[in-house]
Amino acid sequence: DAKTTQPTSMDCAEGRAANLPCNHSTISGNEYVYWYRQIHSQGPQYIIHGLKNNETNEMASLIITEDRKSSTLILPHATLRDTAVYYCIVRAPEGGNLIFGKGTKLSVKP
């Protein structure tokens, strides 16, 4: 079973920041938090991942709480093309498969 819980859906206005929360209260000390997104009828696309420090790349920022029990993915300036299902996943560093929960369906509206 997925070790994360996310809201089912969220709306965001185009150009505004989208903040997607994720709870992972049972995360182990060596498990990373990964974020992927899936646009309709495509394979999942990697966004970002982190262990305990906040991370930023060209796509998004990842904020992980100090106790690591939750995190937030931030899309700083959402566009219509960011409409997708966003998955938050915890995974051990030694590899293994990614177990997907239900994700959050983000709808970016004009």
Added chain:
Amino acid sequence: GAVVSQHPSWVICKSGTSVKIECRSLDFQATTMFWYRQFPKQSLMLMATSNEGSKATYEQGVEKDKFLINHASLTLSTLTVTSAHPEDSSFYICSATRQGAPPFGSGTRLTVV
């Protein structure tokens, strides 16, 4: 970045026939690949783990004789849906292990008529 190529993107087949889906790692070697299935409005469900040079490991409830997996090289894994039936119609997606985040293929839409 690491790319996983999946082929075909979509396929329509008649009930009772077999369909083969290919998953290739284009710029890296993958000792392990994963096969997922996704039904409409649902999340990805892991079907099996494909290991190069050895038998695949199937998740509970997935019939190994129906979903044949071959991982004969470090860059290619294939999933064959044998004697396909309409209930096998789904979106099949592969992924591969590598250093860092696992990349995914673009998926194969299978429709059995």
